[in-house]
Amino acid sequence: MLAQLLIVEDDPHLGPLLRDYLSADYQAFHASTIKEAQAWLGTHSAQLILLDLNLPDGDGLDLVQSLRQYSSTPVLVLSARSGVQERVAGLNAGADDYLTKPFAMPELDARIGALLRRTASGTGVNLGNTSLSSSSLTLTVGSETVTLTEHEARILELMMRTPERVFSRADIESHLYGWETPNSNSVEVRISQLRKKLEGVDSDLRIRTIRNVGYVLQA
Numbered sequence: 001m002l003a004q005l006l007i008v009e010d011d012p013h014l015g016p017l018l019r020d021y022l023s024a025d026y027q028a029f030h031a032s033t034i035k036e037a038q039a040w041l042g043t044h045s046a047q048l049i050l051l052d053l054n055l056p057d058g059d060g061l062d063l064v065q066s067l068r069q070y071s072s073t074p075v076l077v078l079s080a081r082s083g084v085q086e087r088v089a090g091l092n093a094g095a096d097d098y099l100t101k102p103f104a105m106p107e108l109d110a111r112i113g114a115l116l117r118r119t120a121s122g123t124g125v126n127l128g129n130t131s132l133s134s135s136s137l138t139l140t141v142g143s144e145t146v147t148l149t150e151h152e153a154r155i156l157e158l159m160m161r162t163p164e165r166v167f168s169r170a171d172i173e174s175h176l177y178g179w180e181t182p183n184s185n186s187v188e189v190r191i192s193q194l195r196k197k198l199e200g201v202d203s204d205l206r207i208r209t210i211r212n213v214g215y216v217l218q219a
Contacts, residue, residue: 002027003047003116003136008037008063009078010055018050021105022112033057045137045150046073048115053079053090061093068094070154070176072134074115078103127160128219130203144201151176152194155187159207159217168214191215 004027009015015030022028029044031037034057037049049067053060064075074096079086082100090098096118097111124133131140137153139146148156158175159167169187176187191207198205206218 004029004045005048005050005112006031006037006040006044006046007050008032008034008055008060009050009052011052025109026112034060034063037063041067041071041150043149043151045148045153047119047136048112049073049075050112051075051077051095053077053081061090061095064090064094071150072119073150074119076111076115078108125157125160127163127217128204130160130198130201130205132157132160139197139201139203141201141203146197146201148194148197149190151186151190152197155190156194156217159215160205163217163219166210166214166216171214 002025005022007015007018007022007028007030009018009030010032012032015032019028019030029040029046031040032055034055051060051063060077060079064077067073067075075094077090077095077098078101079090079098080101081087081090087098087100096115099108099111124131126132129141132138132148132153133140134153134157137148137150139148139153139156154176155172158172159165172187191209195207198207204219208216208218210216
């Protein structure tokens with residue numbers, strides 16, 4: 001399966017150009033604003049984010065900092081801010097690499113490849129007959145594999161690391177949302193999606209609802 005890349009770039013020429021160029025080797029998606037990027041990440045999983053900093057609705061570093069509250073997805077900053085202080089600020093905010101504009105496409109290719117190789121060796125979590133990869137956001141049982149969204153994976157990882165613990169809705173919301181106010185039923189929707197995906201790969205893990213209390217993962 002091709003890695004999914006999210007390009008957050010407001011330049012009407014560069015954003016689509018990067019998407020089309022990278023689509024030869026990856027599943028590449030484009031967002032023009034922080035709000036669009038947040039909405040996409042709420043329903044999709046990305047193996048890498050390419051991020052401009054000067055965006056119409058805010059500073060890209062704010063997105064990096066909020067993302068780091070719930071995700072380790074690698075971020076490659078693409079910015080015209082070329083000073084040493086700007087590059088240091090980007091890395092200190094949580095970015096994994098920093099490439100100044102203008103840049104050569106072969107160098108972009110090399111940096112993307114290096115980041116993906118680095119995260120491909122990331123650890124996951126195993127419970128019962130089920131494995132969750134924290135780098136590729138995939139759920140595996142035997143030869144069966146299913147892709148999770150970013151939020152689905154974060155919920156399941158939280159539960160798999162502490163099975164039999166009851167998590168309230170507030171617990172899960174606190175774990176997930178560093179930058180948005182969730183919809184009133186967002187946790188319930190994602191729990192329902194997770195149950196279907198666990199059943200679809202014949203996992204022996206089950207998420208049980210405890211009425212008026214929360215959810216617990218049982219193996």
